[in-house]
Amino acid sequence: MIAVSGALPKALAELNACSHDEFVAALANIFEHSPWIAEQAARSRPFAGIAELFAAMKAAVDRAPAELRMALINAHPDLASKTQRAAGLTAESNAEQNSVGLDRLSDAEYEAFERVNTAYRSKFNFPYIVCVRRHSKDSILRDFARRLPNDLATETQTSIDEICRIAALRLDQSVIGGDRLAVSGRLSTHVLDTNSGKPAAGVAIELVELAELGVSRVVARTTTNADGRTDAPLIGGRPVPIGRYELTFGVGEYFAARGVPLADPPFLDRITLRFAVSEPEGHLHVPLLVTPWSYATYRGS
Amino acid sequence: MIAVSGALPKALAELNACSHDEFVAALANIFEHSPWIAEQAARSRPFAGIAELFAAMKAAVDRAPAELRMALINAHPDLASKTQRAAGLTAESNAEQNSVGLDRLSDAEYEAFERVNTAYRSKFNFPYIVCVRRHSKDSILRDFARRLPNDLATETQTSIDEICRIAALRLDQSVIGGDRLAVSGRLSTHVLDTNSGKPAAGVAIELVELAELGVSRVVARTTTNADGRTDAPLIGGRPVPIGRYELTFGVGEYFAARGVPLADPPFLDRITLRFAVSEPEGHLHVPLLVTPWSYATYRGS
Amino acid sequence: MIAVSGALPKALAELNACSHDEFVAALANIFEHSPWIAEQAARSRPFAGIAELFAAMKAAVDRAPAELRMALINAHPDLASKTQRAAGLTAESNAEQNSVGLDRLSDAEYEAFERVNTAYRSKFNFPYIVCVRRHSKDSILRDFARRLPNDLATETQTSIDEICRIAALRLDQSVIGGDRLAVSGRLSTHVLDTNSGKPAAGVAIELVELAELGVSRVVARTTTNADGRTDAPLIGGRPVPIGRYELTFGVGEYFAARGVPLADPPFLDRITLRFAVSEPEGHLHVPLLVTPWSYATYRGS
Amino acid sequence: MIAVSGALPKALAELNACSHDEFVAALANIFEHSPWIAEQAARSRPFAGIAELFAAMKAAVDRAPAELRMALINAHPDLASKTQRAAGLTAESNAEQNSVGLDRLSDAEYEAFERVNTAYRSKFNFPYIVCVRRHSKDSILRDFARRLPNDLATETQTSIDEICRIAALRLDQSVIGGDRLAVSGRLSTHVLDTNSGKPAAGVAIELVELAELGVSRVVARTTTNADGRTDAPLIGGRPVPIGRYELTFGVGEYFAARGVPLADPPFLDRITLRFAVSEPEGHLHVPLLVTPWSYATYRGS
Structure with missing residues (x-):
């Protein structure tokens, strides 16, 4: 079991039964800095299982207006950015980036990631987002090379897809009771x-x-x-x-x-x-x- | 075909037919700095094949008195010694040591070989001899570790055996015509x-x-x-x-x-x-x- | 699940609770034609599991006097004997012999089994017994060839061992509830x-x-x-x-x-x-x- | 080396040097009962090798008029026919058919071959020909099943091709000196x-x-x-x-x-x-x- 953050996993039954505010607080960072997703999902309680809960959160993202979806994308940090690490990431982002070794890069790797981030951000005007737990350092760099030639619409959707993968993994680790998401x-x-x-x-x-x-x-x-x-x-x-x-x-x-x-x-x-x-x-x-x-x-x- | 030295391989027929002095000159360094072995072998000419020639040379070594055998051992250089390389080795020794990479040692390897040579020489009072063409650098160091605990008589004989292996390889490369020695x-x-x-x-x-x-x-x-x-x-x-x-x-x-x-x-x-x-x-x-x-x-x- | 006989498997709880006579009736043929073993085991009721029940039955065999043990051996039919099959075997023996194909022998096989039985019986004066469910026809014939040279004491004990194997398999199929014997x-x-x-x-x-x-x-x-x-x-x-x-x-x-x-x-x-x-x-x-x-x-x- | 017939292999040099009649006699049965092919090839002597000799014989077949090619086909015996075997085959045909076991057929095989021959002959009006040395009994029967649906032109050509394969094998075994045909x-x-x-x-x-x-x-x-x-x-x-x-x-x-x-x-x-x-x-x-x-x-x- 991966300790995503300091918080203990919550039981699904508890999430179904608690107050609206407690529910939102518990799931605020499943989507990075975006509690509005948890807020919308809260209205669909109770959930028969974790898959159903995740579907409700994903539906909130899918029906959000373009500006809100872009805000969700921009709520994510750059990968392996020393400045942003110094300024502080969410506990979840920090753990994820460390899991793939982004806190212990060689100089050559650090420079490669800097190039990735800068090239990507200057083309698309938002950070390069990937579900790092599904990758090694090398495959992130290859994924970037594959995605950089894409157009804006494709990359916007790809970013949302990766964000949902990140969220599914966070949710799978944060909530217990009943089913597991097929993320392992x-x-x-x-x-x-x-x-x-x-x-x-x-x-x-x-x-x-x-x-x-x-x-x-x-x-x-x-x-x-x-x-x-x-x-x-x-x-x-x-x-x-x-x-x-x-x-x-x-x-x-x-x-x-x-x-x-x-x-x-x-x-x-x-x-x-x-x-x-x-x-x-x-x-x-x-x-x-x-x-x-x-x-x-x-x-x- | 390995170029052991600058000299071209001699035909066995030629060695059988040439003068005594030419024979000895041609084979003087088959055994390092020890033309007396070629001199004795010369008397057994003609040779039906290279194996018979080698047997004659080896017989000369085997029947030599102990002092001469020890002189043969002491005619060999230390392995990988920068000083001795600077002072000059026979062309044969130089080519052999280079073949195993003894001229391109890392610092750690150089130190390891120095330790080997010093330890061996201080115990036995003669150089550590091994047929380097049969070894990698690592296996020479392991061979040394195995041989260092031996007593003087055992190491004297082992040195002669290794010298004969060196000579067989030199002979196989220097003389052509008829058979080959089983050294490859x-x-x-x-x-x-x-x-x-x-x-x-x-x-x-x-x-x-x-x-x-x-x-x-x-x-x-x-x-x-x-x-x-x-x-x-x-x-x-x-x-x-x-x-x-x-x-x-x-x-x-x-x-x-x-x-x-x-x-x-x-x-x-x-x-x-x-x-x-x-x-x-x-x-x-x-x-x-x-x-x-x-x-x-x-x-x- | 192998249907050993027409009888349905009994629950262990039922065997622990029923009358002495019912217990003996249920387990009378676990050891061929030898209800005295079930009778002795009945006194050790209740049993925590099938392994314990089997141990009690085996203990009855082990402590029985030599004559009774020999009677147990003689209670068994010859293997693949047409005469005895015609006269009637226990349902258990019949199912076991059929399982290995002893009811469908070729002429050559039939003759081989006849030779086995006759040779064995004339040497030891009791039938050749083997747990047929652990064998193919070929391996029974090899097992016989290995055992025939034994002396009487060895074969008496081997027969008892094979009888216990037969009994363990019958018991494992006849009683349910709790553990299984390690017979599969x-x-x-x-x-x-x-x-x-x-x-x-x-x-x-x-x-x-x-x-x-x-x-x-x-x-x-x-x-x-x-x-x-x-x-x-x-x-x-x-x-x-x-x-x-x-x-x-x-x-x-x-x-x-x-x-x-x-x-x-x-x-x-x-x-x-x-x-x-x-x-x-x-x-x-x-x-x-x-x-x-x-x-x-x-x-x- | 397969003994195609009683005759000893001839040296190519001898065939190049002998009389026209001797040449034709030596190679008369390379193509079954068709000495005209050897006769035509004789005019192209001398041959540098066996491949060149074979090419000359094949060229004679290729340029022959349709009637002569059909006569060549009809000069071949039925496969595995007891009647024809009794009446006598060429030594070559006999050895070939025996090599694949056509002289030792089971009843079921014999019937299968009879069916093949009859069905084939009634459709095409000439014998089914296959280079038996390239086949087992089973693959001949499969080859027949594949070829029976063909039209006349296709089967005429296929028969000629198989006849040339038979001839190449006979020639390769009958003549020595220089090259070998690529038939093994x-x-x-x-x-x-x-x-x-x-x-x-x-x-x-x-x-x-x-x-x-x-x-x-x-x-x-x-x-x-x-x-x-x-x-x-x-x-x-x-x-x-x-x-x-x-x-x-x-x-x-x-x-x-x-x-x-x-x-x-x-x-x-x-x-x-x-x-x-x-x-x-x-x-x-x-x-x-x-x-x-x-x-x-x-x-x-």
């Missing part, structure tokens, strides 16, 4: 020792999110259990960020510990699988079938 | 596209020798031919240095060029296989079987 | 299309139990679902009989239906995997990774 | 033990040509050598007949002999790969990568 994905692995025909237990695993310009980040570090799997998914309960990854398996140590005869140095030691994620809400399974002399992987499900 | 290995690959059931042609391949302390070196950069193989082995006609390697295949570009539907970004783009070489004179085949969603490799032959 | 295994598969990187849906699958002497039997015939799996395990809710199997996948039709270019005739059409089961209570997963030009399988879990 | 294919395998990372030596291999209606035929029975390959290709020096095959590998015995721990019975014992051949002149490599718990195969080259 899962990345998992397992290791099968085809030398012994058994799941490989005790294999050290490391998942790194690769970055072209900056420092790659270790996302997960774990060890396979008796079933050759990891106790928790490598990434779960949140979108799997679009991006490139490297998954490393310490098979040399594993086979050595089992007394399997190996070459010196062992033919296979730390096996790395490099792959990309393109569907943040999908279930991606990347297993390893391994002997001391061979291995295979595939996109499973 | 081979590292090869091929790429099979199991999506189309055909060899994958036009796949960009890069082979890197990994270094723990210093800079990894690109050993080969090539492209697969119509048969999914490389026109020449990745390493051939010489020992395959003991060490760790990374082989990279540009499969994303390959499938994109063939119009195969891919995710965005593609699930597999640049596939890297990491493996170690432990038998420099062996034939190691590391193929890739690949679809856009899966791959496998194994140690073939 | 599972055989499953799934098909991954590594050409498209997705589960292969709609692949026809057939599982055949192979027989050396007689007719092989189709055990399951099904089609993969959207997840590339079968809706139910190929074998589940019962032991997976020890034996050899052939699993066939109609991949030619699958790829043709998807419009994938194939050779004529297709390189791969009906893929068969042959494997053996050795642990009837284990979970055995035998997947297929397939393109039109390659496939792989492994023992998974 | 190759089917090969190798076994890699990915448990030990080495070629699997001593694995028993059997290749069976499958037949739907009749008895499947063992085509090759061999054992892998030290390189995990077979000393000779499974099929080589001739076309690889279009058809379906089963390749069986005795891996259970192989691993047991090496002392590898196995289940009882072993999970994998006799592995069978079923595949089809569609290109008789191609090189088809079907390897097996195997551990006691997994295996993979692919169409290699």
Whole structure:
């Protein structure tokens, strides 16, 4: 569970039962600095589930006049802007930007993001908005490159779509009770020792999110259990960020510990699988079938 | 063919027929600064093949008194010593040390080699000798760590053995005609596209020798031919240095060029296989079987 | 759920609450023709679970005097005996023998079983007993060949062990409520299309139990679902009989239906995997990774 | 080398130098009962190679008037006709038909071929001709089903094409010296033990040509050598007949002999790969990568 802000998640039943003002206060920042959306949604209470609540908020955005929609867009901060970070973001924006590492950019990355923001803002006159929890730093920069050639109407709608994705993730983390929104994905692995025909237990695993310009980040570090799997998914309960990854398996140590005869140095030691994620809400399974002399992987499900 | 020195390879027939002095001059540095070995071998002419010639030289070493064998050991330079390089090595030693990158060490590597040499020389009172063409920088440092605890008798014999390996490689490169000594290995690959059931042609391949302390070196950069193989082995006609390697295949570009539907970004783009070489004179085949969603490799032959 | 006999499964609560005679009547044939075991177990009522009930029955067997244990052994019918089948077996024995196909033997098989029974009975003077639900016809014949050289004491104990296995399976099917005994295994598969990187849906699958002497039997015939799996395990809710199997996948039709270019005739059409089961209570997963030009399988879990 | 008939292969040089009559006598039956083709080709002597000789014979066919071409077609026997076999075929026709097993048909197959011949002859008024060395019995029956709906012009040309294929194979076997015609294919395998990372030596291999209606035929029975390959290709020096095959590998015995721990019975014992051949002149490599718990195969080259 991602702690979106300091506030505890609210129960849906409570939101259905509380006063109008309490409801608005609780959901004021689901859409950045835009409590009017919560206000309109409040009138449709009670909600049978979180999906219904989200639909009511999205409907408020969809039927808002163009000026109000543009105000919603402009209520968002620039990505990775040091000035704006210093001046203060909402707790939600801050947590989101940190989740993708925008608070720990290399100089080259920082400059790349500055270029993105400036180029985008000077063309469209509003900030570049993307649901950062669905992305790695690299894929944000690629997304920007794809969107910059668009016309104003397309980018206005794309911005609203991304804002709704941000809101759906915030809502999913802020309200509990009943259903969940389909905003999370899962990345998992397992290791099968085809030398012994058994799941490989005790294999050290490391998942790194690769970055072209900056420092790659270790996302997960774990060890396979008796079933050759990891106790928790490598990434779960949140979108799997679009991006490139490297998954490393310490098979040399594993086979050595089992007394399997190996070459010196062992033919296979730390096996790395490099792959990309393109569907943040999908279930991606990347297993390893391994002997001391061979291995295979595939996109499973 | 490795150019060991400026001299052209001699034909065995010529060596059999020339004067004693010419014979000795031609083979004076097969054993470093030790023409007495060529002198003794000269008396056994003619030789039916290079293996017989090498056996005669090795016999001269084996029957030499202990002092002469120790002088042979002491005729060798320290590995990677800047002072000795400045003072001048034989052309053969220079080429050999350069082949493994000892002339382009990082500071950390340079210090590691200095430590090796000093520790070894202070214990045994002669230089640490290893046949560098059979090694990567990393494996030399590991070899040293394994040998340092040995006693004097063991290391004296090990040094002679390594000197004979060096000599065999020099001889194999210096003399032509008839047989070759079994001093070369081979590292090869091929790429099979199991999506189309055909060899994958036009796949960009890069082979890197990994270094723990210093800079990894690109050993080969090539492209697969119509048969999914490389026109020449990745390493051939010489020992395959003991060490760790990374082989990279540009499969994303390959499938994109063939119009195969891919995710965005593609699930597999640049596939890297990491493996170690432990038998420099062996034939190691590391193929890739690949679809856009899966791959496998194994140690073939 | 296997219908062991015509009787409906009893609830454990009911067995705990009913009269002594009703209890004994319900469980009289859990051990073949030996109601004295149910009678002794009845005194330990109530039972917290089925495992506890089984333990009480097994304890009655374990503490019985040798003569009574031998009577228990002799209460069992010969395997596949036409005479005894004509004379009438318990409903339980009949269902068990039919489950492994002992009512549909080829002439060669019938003769083989006759030889087994006669040889065994003339050596030990009691019938050969084996828990047939854990076996195929072939593995029963192999089990006999392994056991025939044993001495009397060993075979007496082995017979009691097999009788307890038979009883555990009968009890697991006859009583419901609370726990299950660990007497069932599972055989499953799934098909991954590594050409498209997705589960292969709609692949026809057939599982055949192979027989050396007689007719092989189709055990399951099904089609993969959207997840590339079968809706139910190929074998589940019962032991997976020890034996050899052939699993066939109609991949030619699958790829043709998807419009994938194939050779004529297709390189791969009906893929068969042959494997053996050795642990009837284990979970055995035998997947297929397939393109039109390659496939792989492994023992998974 | 296939012995097409009792005659020894002739050297091309000899054919270039001998008398016109000797030349015609030597090549009279390259085209069935049609020495006029050899007669015409004789005038173009000398030939630089076998391909040039074949081109001259084919040119004679191509420029022949329609009646002569039809006579050539009608000079061929019906396939698998017992009456015609009794009356006597050319040695060449006899050897060819026997090679595909047409002299050892099951009753069901014999009836199927009778139906083919009768239906074909009644529609086209000439015998169904196919180059049988490129086919299995099953693929001949499929070829017939594909060709029967054709019109007369198409089938006349197809018959001539098949006659030329038959002639090319006869010529390739009858004349030696210089080039070979591209009429042969190759089917090969190798076994890699990915448990030990080495070629699997001593694995028993059997290749069976499958037949739907009749008895499947063992085509090759061999054992892998030290390189995990077979000393000779499974099929080589001739076309690889279009058809379906089963390749069986005795891996259970192989691993047991090496002392590898196995289940009882072993999970994998006799592995069978079923595949089809569609290109008789191609090189088809079907390897097996195997551990006691997994295996993979692919169409290699």
